[in-house]
Amino acid sequence: MIRNAEIIAVGSELLLGQICNSNAQFLSKQLAELGVNVYYHTVVGDNSTRLRDAINTAKQRSNLLIFTGGLGPTKDDLTKETIAEVLGKRLVMDEEAMSNIKAYFEKSQRKMSENNKKQALVLEGSSVLTNDYGMAPGMALSDETHTYMLLPGPPKELQPMFRHYGREFLLEKLGVKEQIVSKVLRFFGIGESQLETDIEDLIDNQTNPTIAPLAGDNEVTLRLTAKHHSIEEANRLIQQSETEILERVGEFFFGYDEDTIYSVVFNKIQQSSFTLSSAESLTGGLFSERMTSFTGASEVIEGAIVSYTNDVKEKVLGVQKQTLEQDGAVSAKSAEEMAQGVKKLLKTDIGISFTGVAGPGTMDNQPVGTVYIGIALPDGNTVVHKLQLAGTREGIKHRSAKYGCHLLLKELFK
């Protein structure tokens, strides 16, 4: 029976302050959702004596030990070797992991070095946790008193491994009877404090589901978490709460869970069989890059023109010389003609344009953060929105691209 957990990160880069222990944060959140109390985090370097001591200390005070890092191919990587030694277990070759590693090298046409074979060794008797995004497999095993889980260090390998395999292993160990259902609602265009104020009474008074707000990158999310022995009932509780929330702040809502505002817009445009192109000055290709990140992008995206100079705006996109001279490149008129120009040039149903001042310098006497977004719609109309944004150069670019998505949703799908 799992009583309490300790997360042990192995890696000298943590003790040198090169990276932050975000794995401990991720796992702590995940364990909290499973109802497991985390009593300690420990970080120890790539040193087998100190790691052994840390394991022995942890065993005395916790009975679920989750290790992160130290599963790589180099001789600094000694997590599983040290655990094997402490538990008196052998390391054995896992055939599936080995063929996964071989496939990785074949695919990238690189030569496998001898030390990569080490990565396929797992603790005897452990359940192997597949690594879908890297070479080192994870593993989990239990004896009479303790449960051990070993996960790779890179977050992009660790997170999917835990979500897809590690969590399952623990749920079974925990014999969880109560179903926990959670759902994230995502909002754009409203601040965290405004959203919290608008639904304060729901946040304060509701306990099932609980409602937890979190400010993210240019967006705000609400995580609803319901518990019930019937999964249908847990889902019904979530649905009811969601309806109440969206009645108040639905205009800013764009999606659920792993949705991004880009993925939502992409999917809606794909479903409508529209095609899309972009004319980007301020954003430098960011909108196009995000939109082409999805499988099936070639059905939706014809292309984009990044028009960083007036010459390209005029010669390629067909913005009038007069507009550039009289209104300037950062103006409603330029945004309009850019959107229409790219729509016509690339023969798409929708053209979207971004022009503005990302800073640090001003342009055309416009202050930093002035942004115009033009949308040439399938019906032949063109709309232009003006924004005034704050933040860094990078921040203004990203916020503008996301605003473009927000406006596409508003103009086309609401």
Added chain:
Amino acid sequence: MIRNAEIIAVGSELLLGQICNSNAQFLSKQLAELGVNVYYHTVVGDNSTRLRDAINTAKQRSNLLIFTGGLGPTKDDLTKETIAEVLGKRLVMDEEAMSNIKAYFEKSQRKMSENNKKQALVLEGSSVLTNDYGMAPGMALSDETHTYMLLPGPPKELQPMFRHYGREFLLEKLGVKEQIVSKVLRFFGIGESQLETDIEDLIDNQTNPTIAPLAGDNEVTLRLTAKHHSIEEANRLIQQSETEILERVGEFFFGYDEDTIYSVVFNKIQQSSFTLSSAESLTGGLFSERMTSFTGASEVIEGAIVSYTNDVKEKVLGVQKQTLEQDGAVSAKSAEEMAQGVKKLLKTDIGISFTGVAGPGTMDNQPVGTVYIGIALPDGNTVVHKLQLAGTREGIKHRSAKYGCHLLLKELFK
């Protein structure tokens, strides 16, 4: 004498995953610069029994213990109370801290509550570390065997307190005469294990500077850290080691410290007064977006054509119909004509093109990860490189864009 350190963060919010332990990262970096080895990080909740156990464990293995958090006014805050108990010391009122707290309340015109007085209590015999950005004072004290430092949890209070007062205290304790200099070397196009193999003898045998490899996002870094009482000599030791390393793996080296491969390429092109444009199919605008992220981008970047369809490749970039039909869009010939086309259309000195299969589906019978990068050079020549990459769709896009930078460096500046 301080031998090695342990950083103990106190706070249940860390164990719930609400925040990342960035204080440990900050302090680890600071201590590394002072030449103090950090052997462990520990996180423990707001629980006096478990904190007491953590202190006793830490005392056995480290002789500098730095505590963060738990100095606030609420009853959850019990760091100094627990340390007082373990060390057998009393807590005494510090007048300066008290008047600081009173001033704080007067300034904000709020009423001071009784529990705020608790914040002015410090460990008997300790040096008080002034809090210039909050109410809770820090403190530091040494006995025959150990040194203890207590710092507040909020980073905006902790960081200036350590920089201005805590560091001084430690420097005096350390009797530091030695200067520490460190430098990061960055490499692209070589794997971590290959790099380690190539310079294994240097990593193993050199102690001043030490050489620490770290794998990052599509790149590998080496951190060199030298110690010497003369800063010139420390720099000379680093320089000597750098030369030895670059003699072996210099072809993959691109920059130092905070450099990125994009910033290095951007700066070199800017210094050469060249202009650049890109024709992007596979990368969807990513290369252009990254290149326009730097201040002064408009001097270097004219624009980009994202040609996601053959129609755009042909009509806008002028790739020959015959090339697209016979060789396919993912081919050396297409890459060549795309690079030449964009260079001509946007009238730049250099044109770079990206075409390939990001997956998940194959294209033109080419496997996922097949990438062609074309570079139309200022002298009129065009070179094309073929790559075979592994990974996710996003991974292949990012790696391709960085490879483009790597090739620009190779073709233009080596």
